[in-house]
Amino acid sequence: MTPAQHNTPAFHDLFATHPRLTGLALAPDGTRLIASGQTSDADGTGYVPGLWEVDRAGxxxxxxxxxxxxxxxxPAFxxxxxxxxxxxxxPGERGGTGDVALWALPERGAARRIAHHPSGIATFAVAAGADTVAYTAALLPxxxxxxSHGRLRRARKDAKVDAVLYEAGPVRAGGDGEPHTFVRHADGAPMDIGGQGLAGNGDxxxxPDGSLAAYTRAPTDQAPDTNCVVVADAVTGAERHVFSRAGNQYYHPVFTADxxxxxxxxxxxxxxDTEWRVTLVAFDLASGAETxxxxxxxxxxxxxxxxxxxxxxxxxLWFTGDEQGHCPVFRRDADGTITRLTALGAYGSLCVTPDATTLYALRGAVDGPPRVVRLDVAAPDQEPVxxxxxxxxxPLPGTLTEVRTEAEDGCPLRAWLALPEGASAExxxxxxxxxxxxxxxxxxxxxxxxxxxxxxARGYAVLLPDPALSSGYGQRMQRRGLGGFGEVxxxxxxxxxxxALGRADLDAARTAMAGWSFGGYLAARTATLTDRFRAIVSHGGMWxxxxxxxxxDMSAYFRKLFGDPRTQRERYEADSPHLDAAKVTTPVLIVHGGEDHRVPTGQAxxxxxxxxxLxxxxxxxxxxxxGHDIxxxxxxxxxxxxxxxxxxxxVLGQEWRRPPLL
Known part of the structure; x- marks a missing residue:
């Protein structure tokens, strides 16, 4: 018998249309807190962004x-x-479908468009103490x-040409040109201060005084695993510093307050042969030293x-990082001391008040969507407000617990386990x-x-494992998975x-595996290695x-990871599911998007x-x-x-029901 089902209305219908908080912005004087988010449109064909004012007192x-x-x-202030x-x-409408532009909205008054660009603005940043804004937008060759970018776009549109000629990698990076950084001072005209490369990410x-701009420049074909950080004069565009380290890439630059x-x-x-590693670094702008x-x-x-x-x-400095199935907030003091400020949940979009006494953040968890919270800036392992x-x-249709065990090499392992209502030994x-x-x-x-x-909600328990290569378990977890996606x-x-199946409230005879992206690959690989599961679902996975x-679209990275198939065939023969296709006996559902460039449709x-x-x-x-997601x-x-x-x-032996919309 299957545990009680939570289907009135279907939970996945509620889930699909549930509002989503995506970010926070705090005013310079700390008096206004703005949340960005998304809501489903009326006909369910998309999500509509919006901005909300949050009461800081709650x-x-x-x-x-x-x-x-x-x-x-x-939003940003x-x-x-x-x-x-x-x-x-x-510009003249409440809602419209024009190119994405930059707008300014005073606390009292109407919004006005202050910067626009043909094909739209991708990202922007503001100076903390000056009337200066930088934004990223594309220029065609x-x-x-x-x-001139606008003229070229109109000419292409009039000629009904959407072809793209790539003269450097990566391809499929978009047809609107190369990202450039533009700076606008006060009410002056924006100035292009530098290109970011075809794969520029808009960082x-x-x-604070608006005199310097920092942006990341994309890797090149000659160094596909290395990008650089450019610090340029925000008035002339002259490059003051270019920071780079072979084999490393830099993201999310931010200036210190001084x-x-x-x-x-x-x-x-x-x-x-080398594990993934991430850290935070500081570049001293006087000496150029990296710490x-x-x-x-x-x-x-x-x-x-x-x-x-x-x-x-x-x-x-405050930052977040995965740790044992959570993503806490950490504080780093000037002497290098690190304090964990939260023990439970996953945090993001940190903001700090101008007196550095209070933090605001989005806090979610596996068992709860993100909500806005307030934290003390220094108290360890605190509960948020x-x-x-x-x-x-x-209430969610079930409860969350943990499963812990030990790997064959003695490494501790853990997973979340979501249990449906009514699951029991009976x-x-x-x-x-x-x-x-x-x-x-x-x-x-x-x-x-x-x-x-x-x-x-449909009566299934769900095991959410963090295996080798997962983040939040130290570098040992990375080293354990080296050289074998489908092995450890x-x-x-x-x-x-x-x-998990040692629990009396789970049915070891009725199991399935499902996953997306790397999880989809593991599901496909599992189908070639065991017949213990009754069903396999692989979404956006490699085959x-x-x-x-x-x-x-990340060919250089994955070729470096897997090696040259002509001279290192053993790496492919060890881990590529398609070589063992004849071993698959388990029924499989494949899910894929036609615009997926990370794992192209040919894999599906x-x-x-x-x-x-077969x-x-x-x-x-x-x-x-x-694309790669839905x-x-x-x-x-x-x-x-x-x-x-x-x-x-x-898994349950019920009659197949084709979804009505399919």
Whole structure:
């Protein structure tokens, strides 16, 4: 018998349309706290960005920002307290579909567009103490400024040409040109101060006085694993410093409050023989020296932008990082002392008050979507003060616990286990094992993709394992997984599965595995290694590693990771699922997006065609207009309904039900 189901209305319908908080911005004087978020549109075909005012006392909750409208996003405050944001609204309309522009909204008055660019603005940054803004926007080859870029775009549109000629990698980086950093002082005209390369990520920062701009420049074909940080004069564009380190990439630059240093994340990607490592570094702008700020810290500052103290001369820094299935806030003092400020939950979008006494953040967890919270800046392992109420998903259809065991090499392993209502020794629940994507990642936060609670609502228990290569468990966890995507991580997942199935409230005879991205790869690999599961779901996963490393938008990285298939075939033969396709007997559901450039569609087609040829039961759920994840509310509904019906059929033995919209 299956535990009670939570289907009135279907939980995945509520989940797909639930509002999503995405970020926070705090006014320079600390009096206004703005949250950005998304809500589902009326017909379920997309999410609409919006801005909300948060009561810092927590009494009045959250309300729409006066003067803002649907489509506004990415809030930040100018030095004078004006709220800045990006929006696709047209200048004369409340809501519109124009190119994304930069807008300014005073606390009293109407919003006005202050910067625009043909093809839109991607990101922006403001100076803490000056009327200066920097933003990232693209220029087509041959364009020297926004005006000439616009002429070239109109000519292409009039000629109905959307072809792109790539003269450097990576390809499929977009047809709107190379990202450039523009700086606008007061009400002056914006000035282009430098290109970021075809794969530029828009990371930009301004010094407090607006005199310097920092941006990251993309790797080149000659050094595909190395980018650099450029610090340029924000008036002339002259490069003052270029920081780089072979084999490393820098992200999320931010100036200290006195403008003397630049702090950013430094990331060394893994190779076949060296593990992934992430730290925070500071560049002294007088000497050019680079200092590792976390030399002995074993858990990464991942993800998130570092937050320096707003007090000039104060070397305090706050950051977040995965740790044992959570993502706490950490404080680093000037002497290098690190204090964990929170023990439970996952935090992001940190803001600090101008007197450096209070933090605001978004706090989520595997069992709760993000909410706005307030924290003390120094108290260790504190409980947050929630400023926004829980949303419409509570109570969740089940409970969360942990599973712990030991790997074959003695390494401690852990996983979250979501249990459905009513699971017991008398009514054991079927189990779905869901390894995470990455592989560098962790089940530490509320996932908007591959959330466990729609499964528990249907009566399934869900195991969320963190195997080798997961973040939050120190460098040992990285070293254990080196050189074998489908080896130690697979064995860790099986060890955690065995430990979970030792519980009396789980049914060891009715199990499935499902996953997305790296988790989708592990699901596919598992199908070739064991027949213990009754069903497999692979979403956006790799199947043929040799073809994948040639076709992905991160080809240089994966070729470095897997090696040259002509001379290092053993790496592919050890871990590529397609070489063992004949061993698959478990029914498989493949899910893939037609616009997926990270794991291109050919991986799903090859997987599907191999299984069909071999007579293995297989279904293929294809979303032509989706990318590596699923971003449309109605598609999320279809995804869960298809997966759950597939599991009901093969795990529970129920009759197959094709989703009505398919």
């Amino acid at each position: 009494d009045d909750g959250i309300r729409p920002v006066t003067g803002s409208g649907p489509g506004d996003f990415a 100018a030095a004078d307290g004006t709220l800045m944001f990006l929006s696709g609204r047209d 041959g364009a020297t400024d926004a005006e 930009t920062a301004l010094s 403008g003397s240093a630049l702090v950013c994340q430094r990331q060394r990607e893994e190779t076949h 590792d700020l976390l030399p002995g810290f074993d858990n990464w500052p991942w993800p998130g932008r570092p937050l320096p103290s707003p007090l000039p001369g104060d070397g305090t 929630f400023l926004t109420a829980a949303g419409g998903l509570e 009514r054991p629940a079927p189990l779905v094992v869901v390894p995470h994507g990455g592989p560098q990642g962790s089940w530490s936060d509320w996932p908007w993709l591959w959330n466990p609670w729609p499964f528990t 991580p697979y064995r860790d997942v099986m060890a955690l599965t065995d430990a 043929n590693l040799e073809a994948f490393q040639m076709d992905t 087609l090859g997987f599907h065609n191999d299984l069909r040829r 007579g293995v039961p297989v279904r293929f759920l294809y979303f032509p207009d989706e 971003g449309v509310p109605n598609h999320i509904r279809v995804l869960y309904e298809t997966m759950l019906n597939f599991l009901d059929h093969h």
